[in-house]
Amino acid sequence: MSAAARLAALACCLAAAAPAAEGQVSGALDLGAGTYRPDRAIPGGIASIAPSLRIRRGLFEVAAVGNYSDAPAGRWNFQGGGTGTLRTPRLGPLQGEVFGQVDWTSHYRVEGTTTISGGARASVSPSERIRLWLGRSQGSAATLGGRRPLQRSEVGTSAWVGGVHLNLSLLRTSFDLMSGPNLGVTPDSGSPSRPQIVNGDSGRVERRLALTDAVVSGQWRFASVMFDAMVGRRFSNATPELTIWGVSAVRSLTPTVALVAAAGRAASDPVTSVPGSRYYVLGLRLILDGSASAVPLLAAPPPASAGEDTPFRVGPPVPAGREVMVRAPGARTVELAGDFTDWRPIPLLPWGDGSWRVTLRIAPGVHRLAVRTDQGEWHAPPGTRPIASEFGGEVAEIVVE
């Protein structure tokens, strides 16, 4: 199947799945352009199209992503994948999940790879702001008419520190070697069907390649911009160590359009033979569903003293101000006005979980404010006590500590 046909098939699946699903649906289409400098290949400009879709229904979740990029001289690449995850109900701080994953790649004049894997993951959340997880998966990668088994093991933790969502993870991928000039692998004279590689440092003969990626990443919001940064190191039993990094910023222009900028140094994927690269990309993100967030799927920092169902909240002070959250599922627009905005309506940004948020400078004290949805009447934020305004509408007075 050609890349264009795969992309069309993926788009059809996404379009068909979205209305059919009764659960929470979020999707986006990224359109970008930039420079791409792959390892061992010709650098140049690229244009890319990357659809993504996530559907949640109860404990079940399906996610699909695709990325088609077009380079000069007709060179193109496609990467796509889908994941289905079934979670267990929470048992106190514990939760488990099983998942299945299919990934495939396709390239101009080069055979692609299809990878199928499945596994399980267990997580523990000692508090609302910290999570640790451990996972293991097994599968096989098919390319050039052959299959080879692969295993992945992961351990990680995430925590909210101030307004930053921090992640630390270790991912170990191991798979049987496949002979080929690019990998410098030589056939084993003793067993010709199994290639091997000699470790330059230890002199050990390896028949499996193992990679470990140690990555630290963080996501945070400043004003209306969501930032994402990661840095990591790749360790391997057969290849040189490599530092990988990436930064991106997403600025919502409207509830359905965002500006995206990204740069980084990606590692190669020996399983699919996708080379490592340096990239600099600028693009637009189109939100396919109004309730979806224009920023990457990033869980909101859990409030220190309120549950997820809190209808209205003014958060603690952070460098950019205080985050104001209004829960308004199904709304197309949400605006806030108060004495801390000179009563100018300030649009809130959709967060993807029914909540709308904005970060504003609000001094401690008593403040008078109102919200409105979909350009309707001004009223007190949900969960606050309405006060009849002299002007006919309803407002609220809150104490910011």
Added chain:
Amino acid sequence: MHLIRRFLILILLATLPMALAAQDRRLSERLDPATAAAVQQAVDSAVAVGLPTEPLVQKALEGSTLGASGDRIVAAVAALHGQLGRAREALGDDADEAELSAGAGALRAGLPAVALRRLRSLRSDRPLVVPIAVLTDLVSEGVPTEQATRSVLDLARAGRPDDEFVALRRQVQSRRGAGDPAGRPPLRPAPDPPVDR
């Protein structure tokens, strides 16, 4: 003579921006000219008698955002001007802008000025914004004025921090949410040390 005229013109040009700056641009940008002028008069009057002006401007801007007519905006600003004056009489000349705004809100909610005076006398060395806001909230929630005032004054007399005033309000709200009638005396944070009355 020409020199003197030029000098006067220069003085006029130099002071013109200052005179224009005295008019709040937010009013002229958001209100029609007649309403902006009337509100500016109230602001100027507040300056003359030493009252804070920002609450008056915010009241006018609130009216503009809520789509009120110019007459209603001017009436609301004038009423607030009067409430700020009464709040200062009750809270004293040392009261800051936030306290005067909170006091004006309390008077608007129907609290007597004497309650503000008592609060000031019991808490002369600490900010009154939160206690006044909580007292206003309790009354607005339907708690009888006398009972609400007594509860807040008890906390002030005991020298409790702002957190406990906020906790008192939360307790009342949670009990109301649980079905308690509004007339029931508000809960007091425990333990409550004995105080001299």
